[in-house]
Amino acid sequence: MVNYVCFNKGNGKRIDYHFWNSISENKYEMELVTTNEVGIKAGDKYVICESKSYFYNDSKEYEFTVHGTIENIKLIQKDDKLFKYMLILDVGDFNLTVLLTDIMYSLKSVYNYEKPYLHFNRYYRYLEEDDYNTIVSGNIFFARTVFGHIFNALPVYHKQQYLIELIENSGMNFFENRDYLGAIELLKNYVETVIEQAGIFLIASKRILNELFENKDEIAKIGFADKEGKRADLISVQSARFEKLFAVSRENNIWQTMSSKMKPEDKIQQLFNKRFANIDWPITRGMYGPIY
Amino acid sequence: MDPFISAIKNYAEELKNCAVWHNSREAVGCALDSENYYIYEFYCLMRLLNDLNINYSIKYEAGKDDKRNKFPKGPAPKKDRPYFKLLDKNGALLYQICAGTEIKVKAGEKTDSPDISFQLAESPLDEPSYEHVKLIMDAKYSESKEVSKGSYNDFAMMIKKLDLENAKIINIKYDKLSGVIGNCLISNGKAYTDDVNYISDDALCEMEYFNEEDDFNIIVKKDE
Numbered sequence: 173m174v175n176y177v178c179f180n181k182g183n184g185k186r187i188d189y190h191f192w193n194s195i196s197e198n199k200y201e202m203e204l205v206t207t208n209e210v211g212i213k214a215g216d217k218y219v220i221c222e223s224k225s226y227f228y229n230d231s232k233e234y235e236f237t238v239h240g241t242i243e244n245i246k247l248i249q250k251d252d253k254l255f256k257y258m259l260i261l262d263v264g265d266f267n268l269t270v271l272l273t274d275i276m277y278s279l280k281s282v283y284n285y286e287k288p289y290l291h292f293n294r295y296y297r298y299l300e301e302d303d304y305n306t307i308v309s310g311n312i313f314f315a316r317t318v319f320g321h322i323f324n325a326l327p328v329y330h331k332q333q334y335l336i337e338l339i340e341n342s343g344m345n346f347f348e349n350r351d352y353l354g355a356i357e358l359l360k361n362y363v364e365t366v367i368e369q370a371g372i373f374l375i376a377s378k379r380i381l382n383e384l385f386e387n388k389d390e391i392a393k394i395g396f397a398d399k400e401g402k403r404a405d406l407i408s409v410q411s412a413r414f415e416k417l418f419a420v421s422r423e424n425n426i427w428q429t430m431s432s433k434m435k436p437e438d439k440i441q442q443l444f445n446k447r448f449a450n451i452d453w454p455i456t457r458g459m460y461g462p463i464y
Numbered sequence: 465m466d467p468f469i470s471a472i473k474n475y476a477e478e479l480k481n482c483a484v485w486h487n488s489r490e491a492v493g494c495a496l497d498s499e500n501y502y503i504y505e506f507y508c509l510m511r512l513l514n515d516l517n518i519n520y521s522i523k524y525e526a527g528k529d530d531k532r533n534k535f536p537k538g539p540a541p542k543k544d545r546p547y548f549k550l551l552d553k554n555g556a557l558l559y560q561i562c563a564g565t566e567i568k569v570k571a572g573e574k575t576d577s578p579d580i581s582f583q584l585a586e587s588p589l590d591e592p593s594y595e596h597v598k599l600i601m602d603a604k605y606s607e608s609k610e611v612s613k614g615s616y617n618d619f620a621m622m623i624k625k626l627d628l629e630n631a632k633i634i635n636i637k638y639d640k641l642s643g644v645i646g647n648c649l650i651s652n653g654k655a656y657t658d659d660v661n662y663i664s665d666d667a668l669c670e671m672e673y674f675n676e677e678d679d680f681n682i683i684v685k686k687d688e
Contacts, residue, residue: 274469310465318472325476327484329491365607366493367483369652372676373494373507380510384517385524393533396502398488399540401530405485407506410492417478424471433468 175216176304177242179204179296180223180234195260199243204257204295212296216242218261219299219307221272221292232289234272239308240264270310277320277454278313278444279303285324285456302447313444314433315352320454322359326367328457334362335455350449353434360427371414378411494605494652502537502564504605505579508650508674509563512580512601513548518639520558523549536564539577543590550582557585559598568593569625576622579603582634599631601648603674609653611670616656619649620666629667641671643682650674660685 179202193201204210219239223232240263249256276288281303284290291297299307323331339346342358381391395406420426434441485492494504513522526532527546535546548561560583566575568591578600587596602619604611623629632646647668649655655672657663660683663670669684 270465273473274465312466312469314468317469321472321476322479325480325483327489327491330483330493363479366495367479370492370494370503371482373503376676377503377507377510380514384513384522387524390524390526390533394546395534396506396537397531397534398537401534401544403488404534405487405490409486410482413478413481413486417475417482420471420474420478424468424475426471426475429468429471433466 174301175212176299176301177212177216177218177296178236178292178299178304178307179218179220180292180294181220181237198240198263200261200263202259202261204259206255206257206295207253209255210257210296212242212245212257212259214242214244217304218242219268219304223289224271232287234289234292236268236270236272236275236307238263238266239268265308268308268310270307274317275307275310275312277317278306278311280447280451283452283454285320285454286458311440311444313448314430314441315356316444316448316454318430318434319352319356319359322356322363324454324456324458326458330362330367331455331458333366334359337362346453350445350451350453352445353436355453356430356434368414368417371411371417374407374411375414378407381407495607500538501579501603501605502535504652505603506535506563508601508603509548509561509580511674512641513561515639515641516550516636519553519637521551521553521555523551525549539564539566539575541566541590542588542592559583559585560587562592565592567597567626570594570627571625574625576625578622578626582636594626594628597626597628598634599636599647600626600628601650603650605652611649611651611654611656611672613656616649619647620668623647623667631667641682643684644671645669645684655681655683658683 195201217239218241219236221234221236224235240261242259243262244260246258247255248258272288272292276282276285280300282288282291323334326334338344338355338358342354344351344354381394382388385391392408393406394408395404397404436442483492484490492503495501516522525547527534528544531544531546533546542562542565545562545565547563547565549557550559550561551557562581562583564577564579565581565583566577567581568575580601580603581597582599583592583596584598600622602622604615606612623631628647634646636644638644648671649668650671652675653673655670663683664685669682672681672683674680
């Protein structure tokens with residue numbers, strides 16, 4: 173049986189380490205030091221991920237860059253604690269450019285959506301065949317990806333309100349079904365009527381304030397605050413954020429493009445749907461709390 | 465990789481910044497806790513002022529200290545909060561227009577907090593009572609786009625408690641909003657009822673579909 177392995181080519185914090193040298197055009201040798209014996213063997217498939225940059229939440233971004241076949245693996249040194257292997261890697265494709273955050277909602281092995289890089293932090297890990305093929309092909313499970321990115325961008329309060337609607341009013345059996353298209357439809361409706369609509373009102377309010385009053389410095393400081401007048405939220409600042417959101421949404425025609433990507437007759441999407449039928453919804457509490 | 469994926473990630477990043485306030489980190493939304501519509505309420509106030517600006521002039525009073533320029537997110541005492549002055553074209557102060565101010569009701573010690581209140585020029589800047597208030601408006605945002613019976617009754621009761629059943633004698637010269645007479649229940653979607661006798665009995669008029677997309681409609685009983 174073929175194993176599928178993901179090697180992390182970066183700085184590790186464990187004693188596992190490796191180096192990677194070109195020995196001919198399509199062949200590389202790699203040293204792998206581990207604390208336990210590995211089950212990797214010749215003929216296994218591998219993919220390499222590299223630390224790329226920082227993405228949101230200060231979480232690291234990984235990129236899958238190379239994949240191919242392991243041509244040979246030899247245990248070259250062994251002492252009390254360490255196993256040192258030398259691998260010969262056949263490089264199939266050098267031009268893989270798949271970002272982990274692009275593909276994470278299409279991978280069964282990812283469930284930490286805030287810090288997905290933690291799943292690939294070790295020098296090597298085994299992958300399921302499905303996940304390996306997804307990475308190498310760059311195929312995306314569009315519905316789950318759209319749902320995951322948008323849902324997980326919301327603060328806890330909105331997540332809760334949306335989920336209550338989804339569970340109580342959508343007619344979907346939330347715990348049994350993974351109807352991502354239905355869930356997205358409801359999510360779109362929630363975002364538009366509750367969040368984006370607030371932005372439309374804020375932008376209009378800012379416009380009128382600026383039309384009515386001369387003193388622009390004072391007007392820019394108008395906002396809302398709690399009973400004590402603490403933690404003021406300024407209309408000018410938040411409406412500027414919404415203007416940016418609407419610009420991104422218009423520019424990319426987000427919601428319309430979405431439906432064209434998620435045609436029910438698409439074979440790849442059907443396959444993903446089947447594969448993820450028993451995998452949990454990609455929902456996570458997130459960092460904003462406690463209630464709002 | 466499909467450019468649509470980076471577009472979605474971009475959109476999600478911007479949405480993340482929008483969905484919580486930049487400073488308090490509280491959620492931003494039109495209908496929070498089902499009774500918290502302060503963003504829509506403020507928008508309604510702005511549209512009202514914009515309309516009144518044609519026949520009157522409007523002055524902004526910023527308030528002071530910690531509460532300067534800070535409108536309340538919910539019912540709050542008037543003290544130190546910002547408000548607007550409605551002046552005639554000669555500069556004489558006609559009304560104070562306040563947002564979310566707590567007002568002492570006619571009987572008993574409780575207060576009511578209409579979203580918008582027209583208060584007399586001499587209304588005190590700390591604790592106004594029903595005697596200082598001449599006309600009130602309330603704004604209801606509903607995702608389902610229809611004012612509920614409960615919301616309607618809350619406003620009708622507020623009018624009674626603040627003794628404002630005569631608010632229609634106050635003559636305000638609106639421009640595009642002409643048609644609004646007396647106390648007004650404003651909503652983003654459909655009004656609770658279009659039965660003018662029913663609402664007249666509660667001394668109010670309704671303004672429905674009041675938002676950026678639709679043309680609003682005023683439901684009011686005209687005097688014979």
